[in-house]
Amino acid sequence: MKYYKWSDKGNGRKIGKIGNYCLYEKEITEEKCEEISETPRPGYGTFKFVFGPSAGGLLETIKFNIITNGEDIINISYEPFKTRIIEVSGLNIEDATLKIERINAPFTASHTIAFLLAVEDALEIEQDYEIQLKRIAEIELERIRNHLFVISRLTETASLNVPTYHLLSLIEKTNRLIGKMCGHRYFFGVNKINQIECNFDSLLKIIYIAKEFKQIFDGLIESRIFIDRLQQNGIVKDETSIGPAARASGFEYDARKDFEILPYKDLDFTVIKENDADAFARFLVRGYEILESTRILVELSDKINGNKKEKVSTKNKDGEGLARVESPSGDLAYYVKINNEKINTIYLLSPSLINIKLFVKSVKKTIFTDFPFNWESFGIWISELGVILK
Incomplete structure (x- = not known):
């Protein structure tokens, strides 16, 4: 593995459990990653x-x-x-990709790119620079769409129908833009080893979507009806947090900066942070990240040229690889072991699995009427939680 090494005890930021092992920023432990779970029981004066x-x-x-x-x-x-057993072992890379990209359609780009990066790491495939830039474009488009969706869920929960439907229209515009450039609004069939079936000539149209969003965002920030349901709701400041939840707590945790498998270092962007660690801070992080991702895409529009296809050169038929990307909800990673260009072993680290544990910590001592606002602020996908790759 080029980007990770096995160790007895991981160092640095702990990301989470992948397979039976613990994943850190640049290490994976050889010992099993034990996680303690508790079953809440009613006490005096309480009920289930x-x-x-x-x-x-x-x-x-x-x-x-x-x-x-x-x-x-x-x-x-x-x-x-939703427990889903997805059989991937024994498949070649192309057939495995078809299953990986369908684990969670809204996060197809993040899942598929992380998986293919791990495969390329295992097979020691030299990655084309422009393909890597296009992968960044996919993930940032996905980030914008997902953050729009999470914010629309928050406004819908607050019964703010006008901004809700406006945000939903922006999601549809984003989907149509992705569909026009890539042939599928959820990036199905787009990603292959060192190849992307997208033409990003229309990428700058994302600016108009961002401008519309900025007007909605500014209005929501001024709405006391909206803000009062989010501030001081679901406060959690935890070093094991990831993604927008971590950055809303003041932690500069971002795989785009601390794991340089994609060339984000060549782009000028800022890691958005807030400090209050509540649902409102998570809302703010997502809102400002939509604008920041737009700036990244504008910069990429000058760096990406055409729709060329790169010739894939495979050095090995066997190997192990591990890659991590910053999905819209945080760190998402794949470990693969390949024998004769077929999947032998595969593990997934899902951001939703980490975030739901953080949500459980945040919801204690809150009141039930605040529950839905807190829940939506984490952007958790249940479809990712019960996935077992075999």
């Missing part, structure tokens, strides 16, 4: 309340076991109902 399994009020089906005294959330645990 089950929220779900239901999609009512939530986008995806999940069950929460809540210990409450009637209003306050004393403790909470979760049970995802």
Whole structure:
């Protein structure tokens, strides 16, 4: 592995569990990564309340076991109902990619690019610079779309219909732009080893979407009705956090900066941070990141040329690789072991699996009416939680 090394005990920032191992910034432990889970039990003056399994009020089906005294959330645990076993072992890279890109459609670019970067690492494939820039363009477009969606979920929860529908229209415009450039609005069939089937000639049109968003964003920042539901809600400042949740707590955790497998170092961008560690801070980080990602895409528009296809040169047929990218919700990583150009072993580190544990920490001692605002601020996808790759 070019970018990671095995170690007895990881050093630096701990990212999370991948397979049975612990992933750190630049190391993966050889010992199993043990995680402690607790089952909340009612105590004196409290009772157990089950929220779900239901999609009512939530986008995806999940069950929460809540210990409450009637209003306050004393403790909470979760049970995802979507367990999906995806068989990848024994497949060649192209067939495996078809399954990887469908794990979570809104994060297709992040999943597929992380997977292919790990494969290229394992097979010691020399990555083309322009292809790497195009991969950045995909991920930043995906970040803009996802952040628009999370903010629309927050405004919908607050019954702010005008900004909600305006944001949904911007998501559709982003999807149409992606579809025009790449042939599919969720990047299906776009990514291959050292190849991307996209023509980014229309990339600058993202500016008009960002300008419309800026007007909505400025209005939301001035709305006391909206702000009051987010401020001081779901406060959590934890060194194990990732993505917007970490940056909303003042941590400069960002794989774009601390893991240079994609050439973000050649681009001028700022890691957005807030310090209040609540739902409002997470909203602000996502809003400002939409504008920052737009600036990245504008810069990329001058660096990306045409739609050329690179010849893939494979040095090896066997090897192991590990790659990490900054998905819209935080660190997303794949480990692969390849034998004879087929997948032998594959592990996934999902950002939603990390964020839901952080959400559980944040929701304790809040009240139930604040629950949906806090939940939506984390941008968790239940579809990622129950994925088992074999």
